[in-house]
Amino acid sequence: MTFSCRHCASPVSLTLVDLGHAPPSNAYINAEAANSAELTFPLRVGVCENCWLVQTEDFTERERLFAADYAYFSSTSTSWLAHARRYCETAIERFGLSAESYVIEIGSNDGYLLQYMKQAGVPCLGVEPTASTAAAARAADIEVVEAFFGVQLARKLVEHRRADLVLANNVYAHVPDIIDFTQGLAHLLTPEGVISLEFPHLLNLIRDCQFDTIYHEHYSYLSLLAVDRIFKACGLRLFDVERLPTHGGSLRVWGCLEGATHIQTEAVRAGLAEERAAGLDRAEGYAQFQSQTDSRKNAFLRFLLKAHNEGRRVAGYGAAAKGNTLLNYAGVKPDLMPFVCDAAPSKQGKLLPGSHIPIRPPEALDQNPPDYLVIFPWNIADEIERQLTHLKRYGTQFITSDIAEN
Template identity: 55%
Template sequence: MNCRHCNTGLEYVFLDLGIAPPTNAYLSKEELAQTEKKFPLKLFVCHNCWLVQTEDYSKSDELFTKEYAYFSSVSSSWLEHASRYSKMITDKLNLNTNSFVLEVASNDGYLLRNFVAAEIPCLGIEPTDSTADAAEAIGIPVRREFFGENSARKLEQEGKKADLIIGNNVYAHVPDINDFTKGLKVALKPGGTITLEFPHLLNLIKYKQFDTVYHEHYSYLSLYTVSRIFQQAGLKVYDVEELPTHGGSLRVYGCHEEDIKETTSAVRELIEEEQEFGMQDLPLYLSFQSEADKITHSLTAFLMEQKQKGKTIGAYGAAAKGNTLLNYGNIKNDLVSFVCDAAPSKQGKYLPGSHIPVLHPSSMNELKPDWVLILPWNLEQEITKQQSQVKEWGGNFVVAVPELKII
């Protein structure tokens, strides 16, 4: 296998999490009796461009199906994040009724709703029917397709070039990152701006966030590598912000290479920080597997100990990262009895691999577990606040990443 960006042969394994089903492939009761699709979940690091990437097995249309169950609007904190961004970028770029905003992977309209409300023309690109339906229901125009150079060319032929292209948590999800980036180049107006948000690889390594690895994430990105990918496509990263979302993300600002936009000191400083952290040296990557193993063994031992004591264990948040953690630890419904989640699309279904039933949040009050394992640790504060009644019956919260912590 060769690097998806620079075509260098891949020799070095960053992380091997065995064989696992796609993390968002939630199961109906009838599907429990059927054989699940499972794929190797292994990451390599390219020693030339330092792109960390999954092994080639699963295809995007097998992961992002019409039943895809991730709806962005379920998280109140994410909706607030999108609202703040929309106001900020509208003011920054002086967007108005004559502008055109394009969002790639627009999901259920969690973000474009803000532009619709401001009467700024916009379009979402979203391949999954379930989320596209939800967006269209609130008045957001959507094209149901995967984005790349071909889809950008079609927009170009229709005279549609964007003043702003937005891609939140999609850049890591595309199997052909070069084609996707070429599409950004084609779809962007001269003088236009691209903003992409994605989890920062530095934080994944620093805070041992191995559970953010899943098949849908083809790439794990540093600013250095993203700058290289942009440059090859005739684009440049001219600014960057560090965000707290998803355990630590970057928001990069991009433009045409020929545009007169000066690169900020923030870009240079962050690339230097990455280099000092060791992100252009192999030892950092080759030592990561042992960190994932320690976390998994610690959680499994804790759950088994509590079970032996007769304690009941539930979970909150049927998140993709939770499925990675549970499946790598071979944690099933005999250890964790249920998981509550606010997303109607997941309720009544079962987690892939572990087959833990997904219940409505109100079930927490009925079942009153002794322990609640918070799977989306990045929403720890939001969840403990929403489910504060757990403390009333003597229950406790626990998170596993970056280390086992009782809250």
């Protein structure tokens, strides 16, 4: 594997993991198209040994991955809504946001976050490329520009007004041209404006073998080391970083223009030092990930085969990208997992990409309670288990994909 780094253009030849071929993880299939040919692409991740950006080898364009009927709606998760509300309350208080301020969210999805800015009386704008989620935001009376973001769009937006806060939560990893995107963020800012980005932390991905968070929609797997370099290359600097429990361990970074007066906190220096100590600036820090991934995948498959041989019923919950990565890499089909339930109406009645496992509404679990329910979005497993706790009276056991290793 050799390709050019999307940040520094250096040759990338160090492989983090090769997950074979897979379809785009959110390309859910209509039942009538189940017998049609399905596009799959190599799912390989490399490590740039110059700037230490971990990234996919690109085989498909963003327009295919984030199509008009993109099925992920952020408001489906109550815990995610609570996280968004807390974020808005914190940002408003910390930076004194008011009716005189202006907030732009890149990747605003269905308005899950900006609704709280709007309720607080802070003027705001969403930027969202997918038509289905943008329409949901507009239905909530949130102004949305339906487009992919970069420098070109930023230049148009600042003709109206520059932003005091630009946020892009769980978007940065989804960006194919990370330099154009970051330069666009910088272009939007007032002189003392701030940028806020949340993204899953590469350190946790490596430590906890979170290989199921790898899919084509995630172009980059971000460390503080890599983001610090990218910001500097675009006239920005990090001045604070927070650790979050979301998505199995995330970072929230705060940035500003190089000449702004925001003082850098000790948390930035400590975070960079921790990553160096963990080997994220050395090839050996990435050397064991493939073997760990294969061990976890094989253990999950052994569990399914054992349950099948014993006549136990296994169902899944959460038609999430995490589950699709795992199911496709393990080669799981409906014989081992007859159905997966999901609360999102946009997914119900369709089939999971690759595995072609049917997606049913949660009520299907009451009609046919399984012996085991595999929760694929393990980052919100507690929330899901609370919602479905009544299944325990049927003997259903709630598990996650690493059950066989526990």
